[in-house]
Amino acid sequence: MKKRMVAIFLMATLVFSMTGCGRENADTEQKREVTAYVGNSIFEGSLDPVKGAMSYGYSFINNALLKVNPNAEYEGDLAESYTISEDALIYTFYLKKGITFSDGSDFNAEDVVFTYETVHNHQGNNENVDLTRLESVTALDDYTVEFQLKEPYSPFFDMTAMLQIVPSDAYQSDTFDTMPIGTGAWKVVQYDSNQQIILEPNENYFDKVPELSKVTLVYMDADAAFAAAGSGQLDIVMAGAGYAGETIEGMHLETFETMDVRNVSLPVREEQTITDREGKEIIVGNPVTSDKAVRQALTVGIDRAAIIEYGFQGVGAPAMSFTDNLVWANAQEVLDGQREQAAQILEEAGWVKENGDGIRKKNGTKCEFTIYAPSGDNDRYLLAMALAEDAANLGIQINVKTATWDEIVTLQNTCGVVWGWGQYSPTVLYSLFQSDLSFTGGYDNVVGYENPAVDDKISEALSSNSQESAIKAWEEVQQMADGDYPYLYLVNIEHCYFVKDGLNLSKETQIPHPHGHGSPIICNMKDWSWSKEK
Amino acid sequence: MRSKRTVFENRRIQLVFWVVLALCYLLGIFFVGLGVKESAYGICFEDKFLAPSLRHPFGTDGLGRDMFFRCMKGLSTSMVIGILAAVVSSFLALVMGILSAVLGGFVDKFINWAVDLCMGLPHIVLLLLISFMMGKGMKGVTIAVALTHWPALTRLVRSEVLQIRSSLYVQTAYRMGKSPYQVAVTHMIPHVLPTYVIGLILLFPHAIMHEAAITFLGFGLPAEMPAIGVILSEAMNHIAAGKWWLALFPGLLLLTVVVLFDVIGDNLKKLWNPQSGNQ
Numbered sequence: 001m002k003k004r005m006v007a008i009f010l011m012a013t014l015v016f017s018m019t020g021c022g023r024e025n026a027d028t029e030q031k032r033e034v035t036a037y038v039g040n041s042i043f044e045g046s047l048d049p050v051k052g053a054m055s056y057g058y059s060f061i062n063n064a065l066l067k068v069n070p071n072a073e074y075e076g077d078l079a080e081s082y083t084i085s086e087d088a089l090i091y092t093f094y095l096k097k098g099i100t101f102s103d104g105s106d107f108n109a110e111d112v113v114f115t116y117e118t119v120h121n122h123q124g125n126n127e128n129v130d131l132t133r134l135e136s137v138t139a140l141d142d143y144t145v146e147f148q149l150k151e152p153y154s155p156f157f158d159m160t161a162m163l164q165i166v167p168s169d170a171y172q173s174d175t176f177d178t179m180p181i182g183t184g185a186w187k188v189v190q191y192d193s194n195q196q197i198i199l200e201p202n203e204n205y206f207d208k209v210p211e212l213s214k215v216t217l218v219y220m221d222a223d224a225a226f227a228a229a230g231s232g233q234l235d236i237v238m239a240g241a242g243y244a245g246e247t248i249e250g251m252h253l254e255t256f257e258t259m260d261v262r263n264v265s266l267p268v269r270e271e272q273t274i275t276d277r278e279g280k281e282i283i284v285g286n287p288v289t290s291d292k293a294v295r296q297a298l299t300v301g302i303d304r305a306a307i308i309e310y311g312f313q314g315v316g317a318p319a320m321s322f323t324d325n326l327v328w329a330n331a332q333e334v335l336d337g338q339r340e341q342a343a344q345i346l347e348e349a350g351w352v353k354e355n356g357d358g359i360r361k362k363n364g365t366k367c368e369f370t371i372y373a374p375s376g377d378n379d380r381y382l383l384a385m386a387l388a389e390d391a392a393n394l395g396i397q398i399n400v401k402t403a404t405w406d407e408i409v410t411l412q413n414t415c416g417v418v419w420g421w422g423q424y425s426p427t428v429l430y431s432l433f434q435s436d437l438s439f440t441g442g443y444d445n446v447v448g449y450e451n452p453a454v455d456d457k458i459s460e461a462l463s464s465n466s467q468e469s470a471i472k473a474w475e476e477v478q479q480m481a482d483g484d485y486p487y488l489y490l491v492n493i494e495h496c497y498f499v500k501d502g503l504n505l506s507k508e509t510q511i512p513h514p515h516g517h518g519s520p521i522i523c524n525m526k527d528w529s530w531s532k533e534k
Numbered sequence: 535m536r537s538k539r540t541v542f543e544n545r546r547i548q549l550v551f552w553v554v555l556a557l558c559y560l561l562g563i564f565f566v567g568l569g570v571k572e573s574a575y576g577i578c579f580e581d582k583f584l585a586p587s588l589r590h591p592f593g594t595d596g597l598g599r600d601m602f603f604r605c606m607k608g609l610s611t612s613m614v615i616g617i618l619a620a621v622v623s624s625f626l627a628l629v630m631g632i633l634s635a636v637l638g639g640f641v642d643k644f645i646n647w648a649v650d651l652c653m654g655l656p657h658i659v660l661l662l663l664i665s666f667m668m669g670k671g672m673k674g675v676t677i678a679v680a681l682t683h684w685p686a687l688t689r690l691v692r693s694e695v696l697q698i699r700s701s702l703y704v705q706t707a708y709r710m711g712k713s714p715y716q717v718a719v720t721h722m723i724p725h726v727l728p729t730y731v732i733g734l735i736l737l738f739p740h741a742i743m744h745e746a747a748i749t750f751l752g753f754g755l756p757a758e759m760p761a762i763g764v765i766l767s768e769a770m771n772h773i774a775a776g777k778w779w780l781a782l783f784p785g786l787l788l789l790t791v792v793v794l795f796d797v798i799g800d801n802l803k804k805l806w807n808p809q810s811g812n813q
Contacts, residue, residue, distance in 0.1 A: 222771070223773065223774045224774070226774040226775060227773075227774035242596060242771065243775060245583075246776075375752055375756075375757060378771055381757060382596060385577060385597055389577055389579070399758075400758060401756055402757040402758065403756075404752075
C-alpha cells in the first residue's frame with residue numbers, strides 16, 4: 001500500500017511539473033508535445049536491441065533490416081532489398097545508403113555484422129531473437145550483407161525484422177539499456193527508471209522527421225493514469241477494456257486492431273503422472289477437457305459475442321483461430337452459439353444431464369474444470385468469468401480462479417489458463433503444438449498436444465526455402481491442430497486508449513498491434529500530430 | 535424518574551450496554567455473512583456497476599455482483615479467520631507467558647528471545663512470508679495470522695505472572711509443597727484471566743486488519759473468494775472511474791467492525807480491571 005501511495009505521490013509531482021511547462025506555451029503557439037501512458041512494459045526491460053528490446057515490431061529508436069507495414073507484411077527498413085538462395089541457406093540484404101545514426105556516424109554493413117555477431121555470441125542475453133541457426137554473417141561490401149545459415153530455417157526472415165541495428169563504434173552494453181543510439185525517428189534525452197522516458201526527434205532520421213517536438217512516456221498504475229487523464233494531465237492513456245464504457249472530458253476513446261487472441265488452453269491428455277525432464281514426477285492432464293467432445297462442444301457452443309459484451313464491454317471481435325491480419329494465419333469464420341449442436345456432441349459422447357443442477361455427467365464424473373486467470377490482469381479475469389457464465393448454458397461448469405504466473409507454470413498442466421498471443425513470427429505455432437515441448441516447464445505446449453503429423457508439418461514449415469511454402473505449411477499446421485480443439489479461442493482483442501481531442505494518431509499507418517499490453521500504439525509515433533485549428 | 539437517572543448515570547451499566555450493542559452488531563454480521571448463499575452475490579451482467587439503491591444497498595461491481603452480500607460474506611470470513619487466529623495466538627501466549635514466568639531460567643530466556651525475534655520483524659513482512667510459504671489462500675492466511683499475534687500478549691501474561699509469583703501467598707503455596715503446575719493452575723491462571731481475555735478480544739481487530747491487508751496485497755485469499763481485501767483491491771481499479779461505492783462501503787464496514795471490537799475490549803477492561811486507569 002505504501003508503495004502505491006509513493007507511486008501516486010511521485011506521479012502527482014511529476015505530472016504537475018510537466019503540465020507546468022506545457023501550459024505556458026499552449027496559448028501562444030501550436031502544441032507539439034505529447035505525454036502518454038502506454039502501459040509499463042517499456043520500462044520493464046532494457047531498451048538495448050542486442051538484449052531483445054522492442055523486437056515485436058514497434059521499435060522507435062533503432063531500426064531493423066525489415067519492418068512490418070500496416071498490412072502486416074514485411075518491407076525494407078534499413079534494407080533496400082534482399083534475396084534468398086535456392087537452398088534457403090544464404091540470405092543477402094542490400095542496405096539503404098546515406099543513413100546516419102543519431103550520433104552522426106554513418107550506417108553501413110559493418111554495423112549489421114557487428115549487431116548480429118554480438119547477439120549470436122551472447123544469445124543468452126536475448127530471448128526474443130533466436131540466431132542459433134546462424135552460421136556466419138559477412139559484409140560483402142559497405143552496403144551488402146550476407147547471412148549463412150547452418151540449416152534451412154524460415155523464421156530467420158522474421159528475425160531480421162525483429163533485431164534492430166546498433167552502431168558498431170558507439171555500442172556500449174551498459175548505456176544502451178537506457179539511452180541507445182539508433183537510426184530511428186526518436187532518441188532518448190532523459191530516462192528515469194520507472195518514472196518517465198523523454199524522447200525527442202532524431203534530426204538525422206532518414207525518413208520523415210516527426211512533427212512533434214517531444215514525447216514523454218510515463219510510468220504509473222493504470223488506475224492512477226486514468227485519474228491523471230481525468231484531470232487533463234495526459235494526452236494518451238491506455239485503458240483496459242473495463243474502462244471502455246467511461247468518458248473523460250476533452251478526450252475520446254480510440255480502439256486499435258490487434259493480432260492478440262485471448263484463448264483458454266484445454267489440457268488434452270488424460271489425467272496421469274509423468275516424469276518430467278528433471279526426473280520429477282508431475283501430474284498432467286484433466287479428466288474432463290481430455291475428452292475431445294467437451295473441447296469441441298465449447299468451441300462451437302459458446303456465444304463469443306455475448307462473452308465479449310459482458311466481459312469486455314463489447315470491445316473486441318469474436319475469434320475461433322488466429323486472425324487474418326497475420327499472413328500465416330488460418331483464419332476461420334466465426335460460427336458459434338450453436339447450443340443444439342454442442343448438446344448433441346456432448347450427448348453422443350456420454351455427457352448427460354442427470355439431476356436438476358443442469359451440469360452434465362458421464363459415469364459419475366461431473367463435467368467441470370477449473371481455469372486460471374493471471375492475478376492482477378482484471379480483463380482476463382472478467383473474460384474468464386463471462387466464459388464460465390456462458391458455458392453453464394451448455395451444461396459445462398467452469399470454475400474461475402486466479403493465480404500468479406509462478407503458480408500457473410504448475411497449474412497449466414492440469415487446468416485451463418487464459419492466454420494472450422500475438423506476434424508476427426509464426427514460431428508461436430511451433431511452441432504451441434510441437435509434441436516434445438509439452439510439459440517442459442515454460443509456457444510451451446501446455447496442453448500436452450501430441451500429433452506426429454503436425455510435428456512433421458512444423459519441420460516442413462521451419463525448413464521451407466521460401467516464405468510462400470512456409471506460410472502454406474504453417475496454415476496446414478493450424479488446420480490439423482485446430483481440428484483437435486486444444487485451445488478455446490475467444491476474442492481478438494482491441495487495444496483501447498483515451499486520446500486528447502485534436503491529437504491525430506495517424507490510424508492508417510498503425511500496424512496491427514502485436515501482444516504488448518498497450519505499448520504498440522507507439523509504432524507510428526513519428527506520424528503523430530496535433531491538429532492545426534485550436 | 536430517579537431510578538432511571540441512576541441507571542443512566544451508572545457507568546457500569548453504560549459499559550455493559552455498549553458491549554452488548556457492539557456484540558449484537560458483530561454477531562449479526564457474522565451470522566448473516568455465514569448464512570449468505572453464493573447465489574445472493576452471483577454474477578448478473580445486466581446489473582453491472584449499479585450505484586447503491588434499495589435493491590442493492592451497496593451497489594454492484596463490474597460483474598453485477600451484489601456488494602452488500604459480498605461484503606457480509608467477506609467480513610464473516612474475516613471474522614472466522616480472526617477467531618481462529620485469536621484463539622490460537624492467545625492460547626500460545628497464555629502457555630508461553632506462564633511457562634516463561636514460572637519456570638524462569640533457560641525457558642524464560644528462550645521465550646523472550648522468540649518474542650523479540652517476532653517483534654523485531656515488521657509484522658506485515660512476517661505475515662507475507664508465512665502466508666506465501668503455506669501456499670496462500672484460506673490456509674496460508676489463517677496460519678500466518680494465527681502464528682504471528684502471540685508475542686505482545688505473551689509479554690503481558692509473563693509480566694503479570696511474574697508480579698503474582700513474587701507475592702506472598704504464592705511464595706507460601708510453594709513453601710507448602712505445591713508443584714509449579716498446581717500453582718500455575720490454582721493461582722496464576724485465575725489471576726491473569728481478565729488480562730488474557732481482554733488481550734484476546736483486542737487481538738481480533740488486528741487479525742482482521744492483517745487478513746484484509748495481505749489479501750489486498752495479493753498474498754492472501756484468492757480473487758474468487760469474497761473478502762474485504764479482495765473487494766478493496768478490485769475497487770482500486772474503479773475509483774478513478776467514479777465507482778465510489780465499491781470502496782466506500784466495504785471500507786466503512788471493515789472500519790466499524792474493527793472499532794467495535796476495540797470498544798468491547800476497552801469497556802471490558804474498565805469493567806474487570808477498574809484500576810487499570812491508575813497504572
